Amino acid sequence: MSTDVSSYDPIPVDVAVAEPTRPRLLLQGTSLASAAIVMGFMGLIAVYVAERAEFLAREERWLPDGVSIPLTQPNFMGLTLCLSVITIWWTVQAVRNDDRGHAFVGYLLSLLFAFAFLAQTAYLLTLMELQILVEPRAVLFFAIIGLHMALMVVAMVFAVVMLFRTLGGEYSSRNYEGVLSAALFWTMTVALYGVLWYAIYITK
Amino acid sequence: MAAVPQDFLRVVHSAIGAVCPPVLDPTVARMALTETRPETGALDSTVAAAAPTTIDGVLGTGEHKTIGRVYLGGGVIGLIGALVVGVIAVFMSNNLDNLGADQTDMLANLWSLGRDLALFGGLVPIFVGLAIYLVPLQVGAPSLAFARGAAASLWTWMLGTGLLVLAYVLNGGPGGLRKDSVVLWAAALAMMVGALVWAMICISVTVLGARTQGMTLERVPLTTWAFFVFSLVGVLSLPILMGELLLAFLRIRFLHVPIAESASLTTIMDGQYLAPAVYWLGIPVLGMAVDIIGVHSERPAIYHRSIMAAIGVFGILTYGADIVGLASVRTGGVDFDNGFFVGGMIAVIVPVLVTLVLAGQSLRSGVFRLRTALVGVLLAGLLLLLATTVSLLGLIEPIMRLLDDASPGSVDLSQTLILNGTRFHEGIRALLLGSALLAVIGALHHWATKIWGRQLSEPLGLLSLLATAGGSVVWATGEILAGFDDQPWLPARSTDDFSAGLGALGLVGAVVLAVAAVSLGVNMAISLVSSKPAGSSSSPWSGVTLEWATSSPPPVGNFPAPPIVASATPLLDELMFDGEEPTNEISTEGAAASVTQGDTA
Numbered sequence: 001m002s003t004d005v006s007s008y009d010p011i012p013v014d015v016a017v018a019e020p021t022r023p024r025l026l027l028q029g030t031s032l033a034s035a036a037i038v039m040g041f042m043g044l045i046a047v048y049v050a051e052r053a054e055f056l057a058r059e060e061r062w063l064p065d066g067v068s069i070p071l072t073q074p075n076f077m078g079l080t081l082c083l084s085v086i087t088i089w090w091t092v093q094a095v096r097n098d099d100r101g102h103a104f105v106g107y108l109l110s111l112l113f114a115f116a117f118l119a120q121t122a123y124l125l126t127l128m129e130l131q132i133l134v135e136p137r138a139v140l141f142f143a144i145i146g147l148h149m150a151l152m153v154v155a156m157v158f159a160v161v162m163l164f165r166t167l168g169g170e171y172s173s174r175n176y177e178g179v180l181s182a183a184l185f186w187t188m189t190v191a192l193y194g195v196l197w198y199a200i201y202i203t204k
Numbered sequence: 205m206a207a208v209p210q211d212f213l214r215v216v217h218s219a220i221g222a223v224c225p226p227v228l229d230p231t232v233a234r235m236a237l238t239e240t241r242p243e244t245g246a247l248d249s250t251v252a253a254a255a256p257t258t259i260d261g262v263l264g265t266g267e268h269k270t271i272g273r274v275y276l277g278g279g280v281i282g283l284i285g286a287l288v289v290g291v292i293a294v295f296m297s298n299n300l301d302n303l304g305a306d307q308t309d310m311l312a313n314l315w316s317l318g319r320d321l322a323l324f325g326g327l328v329p330i331f332v333g334l335a336i337y338l339v340p341l342q343v344g345a346p347s348l349a350f351a352r353g354a355a356a357s358l359w360t361w362m363l364g365t366g367l368l369v370l371a372y373v374l375n376g377g378p379g380g381l382r383k384d385s386v387v388l389w390a391a392a393l394a395m396m397v398g399a400l401v402w403a404m405i406c407i408s409v410t411v412l413g414a415r416t417q418g419m420t421l422e423r424v425p426l427t428t429w430a431f432f433v434f435s436l437v438g439v440l441s442l443p444i445l446m447g448e449l450l451l452a453f454l455r456i457r458f459l460h461v462p463i464a465e466s467a468s469l470t471t472i473m474d475g476q477y478l479a480p481a482v483y484w485l486g487i488p489v490l491g492m493a494v495d496i497i498g499v500h501s502e503r504p505a506i507y508h509r510s511i512m513a514a515i516g517v518f519g520i521l522t523y524g525a526d527i528v529g530l531a532s533v534r535t536g537g538v539d540f541d542n543g544f545f546v547g548g549m550i551a552v553i554v555p556v557l558v559t560l561v562l563a564g565q566s567l568r569s570g571v572f573r574l575r576t577a578l579v580g581v582l583l584a585g586l587l588l589l590l591a592t593t594v595s596l597l598g599l600i601e602p603i604m605r606l607l608d609d610a611s612p613g614s615v616d617l618s619q620t621l622i623l624n625g626t627r628f629h630e631g632i633r634a635l636l637l638g639s640a641l642l643a644v645i646g647a648l649h650h651w652a653t654k655i656w657g658r659q660l661s662e663p664l665g666l667l668s669l670l671a672t673a674g675g676s677v678v679w680a681t682g683e684i685l686a687g688f689d690d691q692p693w694l695p696a697r698s699t700d701d702f703s704a705g706l707g708a709l710g711l712v713g714a715v716v717l718a719v720a721a722v723s724l725g726v727n728m729a730i731s732l733v734s735s736k737p738a739g740s741s742s743s744p745w746s747g748v749t750l751e752w753a754t755s756s757p758p759p760v761g762n763f764p765a766p767p768i769v770a771s772a773t774p775l776l777d778e779l780m781f782d783g784e785e786p787t788n789e790i791s792t793e794g795a796a797a798s799v800t801q802g803d804t805a
Contacts, residue, residue: 028412028413029406033405035440036401036405043443133458143451
């Protein structure tokens with residue numbers, strides 16, 4: 001049975017069908033990859049917490065003899081990363097405003113903060129004097145801290161790629177999905193540092 | 205800046221054209237879904253490169269259908285290898301008295317290799333391959349999201365699988381005695397798992413973001429939905445396993461795990477291989493079962509959303525099991541005394557039962573035909589239900605312990621059936637393996653035309669089904685009875701007469717299951733090398749989902765133009781309204797309305 005719908009259809013028939021909304025695939029992919037990374041990282045933290053609890057239950061000292069974790073460096077590393085979150089989101093806002101100059105500055109500052117974080121982490125590891133070849137527990141420390149450093153490097157590479165794409169004109173106020181994705185990944189990495197900071201550097 | 209001479213550009217263009225044949229539209233030909241779409245272009249313009257026909261084309265392809273086919277083929281080969289290795293391991297374990305020390309070590313390695321290959325070298329890649337091939341077609345997308353990433357995952361997985369086998373050959377693997385090889389095992393397995401996780405991200409993003417117009421998430425076909433849930437569970441649980449493997453890698457590499465104790469590394473994988481974590485494989489089984497039953501009974505599932513919810517709940521429960529299982533690895537084994545774990549194992553039956561009952565509605569009101577696809581998924585569903593039900597026997601002891609904890613002395617634990625830590629779990633695994641293989645056989649027969657352009661042999665398919673169902677049930681019976689006999693997990697085994705009888709039963713089942721997998725491979729090979737029969741249909745069934753709205757196999761870009769859908773069964777909508785009133789249900793904007801539907805119409 002045919003029904004005449006033209007009498008109540010508010011959209012004229014000659015109007016073209018709307019294009020589907022932008023898929024935002026990169027953002028979705030970054031979100032899922034970030035979720036996977038968070039699960040893997042939290043798994044390692046869970047192993048760390050469980051092994052530490054086993055040591056403490058046996059009334060043994062968790063940190064090996066001669067190893068100490070100073071708090072100054074981890075706190076400043078956290079502060080550095082917090083600043084980098086501000087600058088990376090400043091970049092997103094700049095691209096949304098078609099302000100490539102500020103976007104460029106924001107990216108450079110974020111990368112500078114990240115580089116400073118990596119340098120501080122390397123320095124902290126030397127201060128800790130944890131020897132992976134001698135001490136089995138050191139494997140856990142190096143696995144977690146090393147994985148986080150690797151994630152930071154990935155976040156930096158992601159940001160650099162998006163920086164070049166932004167400067168090349170690919171991203172603007174009409175489409176800033178890549179910039180947003182890089183910022184999301186960056187923020188996730190910083191959030192993981194928060195977990196690491198508490199689980200390893202604070203509780204020791 | 206001086207303008208580039210047009211003649212020079214023409215020369216360069218023709219030179220490139222000689223190497224890379226032109227495809228549909230030179231401006232968008234190499235564009236993947238991840239790249240920025242032209243604002244005015246439709247999804248069909250984001251066509252990947254032309255379908256590859258040469259080896260170098262396959263190696264460099266970003267075409268989801270080619271990637272899916274290679275994943276499928278590799279997975280089937282891996283599964284056959286796993287079952288053959290498993291048969292040898294079962295045979296050796298039945299003859300422990302005659303084995304020397306070296307052969308006992310080899311037995312442990314074979315057993316471990318068999319289960320590594322069965323899961324991450326066989327069944328999971330097969331499901332991933334099917335998803336990579338089918339999901340874009342079912343959601344009306346021209347390609348897979350991050351198609352080049354999916355290609356990278358394929359080759360990484362393949363390399364990882366090769367390295368894994370090499371590690372075992374070089375006396376690696378958990379229980380191996382060569383440090384470098386054990387390190388290689390951890391790295392190779394992490395590589396395989398990481399590659400599969402990446403492929404699952406591609407599949408999930410395709411479902412989330414590349415659906416065609418009108419295809420809301422609740423309208424996606426149940427197969428796609430099941431693959432989506434399967435992928436999400438994998439994405440959120442497998443990285444934990446990768447973390448464990450990273451630790452194992454570092455600990456062996458820096459000699460903190462003495463190589464003589466490397467067998468302890470088997471516990472890393474226990475969380476993945478035991479029920480209910482391994483129920484994860486049942487998620488796609490359920491989705492494919494409902495879709496295929498609906499098509500072959502000619503009554504698509506009417507409780508679409510309810511089935512989606514049931515599959516989602518099943519996924520959540522298996523996810524919880526994955527997490528608890530992996531976390532309990534730290535305590536040296538799976539912790540069956542966890543109350544949440546016990547509750548989850550009991551509850552997991554409900555969504556399986558609900559899904560199968562709702563799918564059964566199609567069969568009750570429709571017709572039953574003796575087809576491999578239909579029988580395969582029916583048996584797969586029943587075996588899954590059987591596995592989830594029988595596994596409840598393993599909960600008797602934990603429940604008794606929980607009751608005893610709540611009220612000390614109220615339960616006589618010495619009279620309790622204790623199955624945990626015995627071969628009972630191997631039996632459950634055999635049932636789940638059989639269920640997944642049955643679903644794979646059914647699915648490949650159902651979508652063979654879509655994947656290879658020709659059907660698989662029905663008689664051979666039915667024989668494969670018979671062997672798979674029979675083999676897995678016989679194998680499982682042997683293992684479950686061995687569990688009642690309090691025999692420990694493989695590779696250790698008691699050697700009295702009763703045990704020998706159960707061992708022989710398990711061996712027969714394993715051999716039959718291996719033969720079934722080989723027959724599936726042979727069936728696929730015969731179909732691939734044979735010429736397409738004249739007059740064969742490109743759409744042999746009355747499929748109602750979008751993959752049947754295009755030719756078989758589909759062209760590059762899948763659809764002539766983006767389809768527009770208005771329900772979960774777009775082809776059924778067209779059949780209902782065809783000739784009566786203008787339809788926009790699967791109108792594909794102009795030329796695309798002439799989508800090839802074969803027998804569907």
